[in-house]
Amino acid sequence: MLKLIRRFVSASALTLAMTAASAQEPIVIGVPAVQSGPVGVADHTDWTNGITLAVEEINAAGGVLGRPLEIRLLDLDMMSPEGNVAGFTSLIEGGAHAIASAFTIIPAPAMEAAAPSGIPYVHGNTSSVNVDLFQSDPERFRNIFQLDVGEVWYGTGYVRFLQDLVASGQWEPKNNKVHIVQGQISYTQLISQATQAAIAETNGEWEVGAITDIQFPVQDWSPVIRALQETDAAAIMIDHWVAAELAAFAQQYAFDPVPDSLVYLQYGPSQPEFLDLAQGAGEGMVWGTVYGVYADERGMEFREKYMARYPGTMGMVYTGGGYDAAYILAAAWEAAGDPDDFDAVGDAIRNIEYRGVNGFYRIDPETNSGISYPNMTDDPEAGQAHLFFQVQDNEHRIIAPEPFVEVPFVAPPWW
Known part of the structure; x- marks a missing residue:
């Protein structure tokens, strides 16, 4: 019996030791x-x-x-x-x-x-x-x-943002045209398609002014900027997500902008190198994310x-x-x-x-x-806000949606 008890105690000790080791x-x-x-x-x-x-x-x-x-x-x-x-x-x-x-x-x-x-x-x-x-x-x-x-909510939310910005009195667009510059990967194509669908649902409040295709890697933005000037749309959507290339766009655009157009860059400015590489040329540009750090x-x-x-x-x-x-x-x-x-x-x-x-x-x-707010829910504390930022004083500042606004929208330097 004593041997059995000793065997039981030893086995129990071993089990406890193994459990303790596992816990660590x-x-x-x-x-x-x-x-x-x-x-x-x-x-x-x-x-x-x-x-x-x-x-x-x-x-x-x-x-x-x-x-x-x-x-x-x-x-x-x-x-x-x-x-x-x-x-x-x-x-x-x-x-x-x-x-x-x-x-x-x-x-x-x-x-x-x-x-x-x-x-x-x-x-x-x-x-x-x-x-x-x-x-x-x-x-x-x-x-x-x-x-x-x-990603489709980027397109839906972008058109909502345009409408809300006008309704707030912060922007009086020069026309109702949106010029979409779209990349060729699935991500950007789906965003473009969703944007076009949301524009169509405005029943003429907004219209697609033009669509320009780009292919990664973009070596020269000059042809794109010429196309933007020809369309002269109130809203420009650069549907591309590579920060370094968006920074190159910002630098070229700053030298030859489209007067009074609102420039939106799809997501890429969220990456640290955008501000570093743009070197101030991104000032006034807007970008968005369905998944960003609140302020x-x-x-x-x-x-x-x-x-x-x-x-x-x-x-x-x-x-x-x-x-x-x-x-x-x-x-x-x-x-x-x-x-x-x-x-x-x-x-x-x-x-x-x-x-x-x-x-x-x-x-x-x-x-x-x-779940995305306000795209999928009206409750700001029931989802992740589709945040819109504007580059102000070379920093990213949240300008939409309420109640997460950090600062108001300001006129870009090319207006």
């Missing part, structure tokens, strides 16, 4: 991020920095379930399907408990690679392709969550922390996105109680309500993605 093992967040190449580096660096800042804070507060968080960074080749599959497969097989990605240019291969394991995969792809793929097989892609919304108390506190940790020009989108993603995963792991139970963690994310620095997160069960 890190919970791993796999972060596939582009480290080099023509596109994506700035956004992916912003995302990685944001996650790193959040993980440092979470670990300083004791971690999750008594365990520290660990970031496993992987250099992602996102320009090819094979590169996406290889990167995601490596993280999954390496024991990641979740994957957190800024975006992939080709979303489907990454989703297909993640789906069989059921691993929680959160991202900011801003892509209708993700929504379509999820809806094609909701069970298979159940644990893959787009934290923001599809409210929570957002400004984050900005200050981020700038202290990463001095220099700050990105206005994926810095906050990565930061929020880490806290969303931490909350889901706490709720599930076991990071290895992928479906329990997925259920926790699916039912989460979280107010982050990029707005309010709630997953739409029809799309497994976020």
Whole structure:
């Protein structure tokens, strides 16, 4: 009997020791991020920095379930399907408990690679392709969550912004024409199509003045600027997202602008290099994001922390996105109680309500993605605001929508 008791005590001690050891093992967040190449580096660096800042804070507060968080960074080749599959497969097989990605240019291969394991995969792809793929097989892609919304809302929200700016009395357009300069990738094409559809729904309040095609990489903006001058539209939409090329446009446009036209640059100025490369030429230009860092108390506190940790020009989108993603995963792991139970963690994310620095997160069960204000909800605290910024004094300042306005719109220098 004594031997049996000793054997039982030894076994119990071993179990407790193993449990204690397991409790100290890190919970791993796999972060596939582009480290080099023509596109994506700035956004992916912003995302990685944001996650790193959040993980440092979470670990300083004791971690999750008594365990520290660990970031496993992987250099992602996102320009090819094979590169996406290889990167995601490596993280999954390496024991990641979740994957957190800024975006992939080709979303489907990454989703297909993640789906069989059921691993929680959160991202900011801003892509209708993700929504379509999820809806094609909701069970298979159940644990893959787009934290923001599809790119089509950029087009819808842009036309709403024009209407609201006129209604506010801040802008009296010289005509009702919109000139769209569109890139040729799916992302920009879908934005252009959504913009055209929203313009058509205004019943003549706005009309498409012209559409000009561009092809990445844009070496010379002179032909585009000549086309803009010929159309002389009140509103100019440069539907392109590469910051360095938008900075080149801004520099060329500053020397030969279209008088009294409102210039909107699609998303790209959010990346730090835009202000750095434009060197003041972006002054007065407007840009937007469906997934950006607010300028409210929570957002400004984050900005200050981020700038202290990463001095220099700050990105206005994926810095906050990565930061929020880490806290969303931490909350889901706490709720599930076991990071290895992928479906329990997925259920926790699916039912989460979280107010982050990029707005309010709630997953739409029809799309497994976020909700946009004011595009999809009238409640400013029920989604992520479609923010419009204007470059003022070489800084990005929020000019729409209410109640998140930081400063009023000002006349650009070429007016």
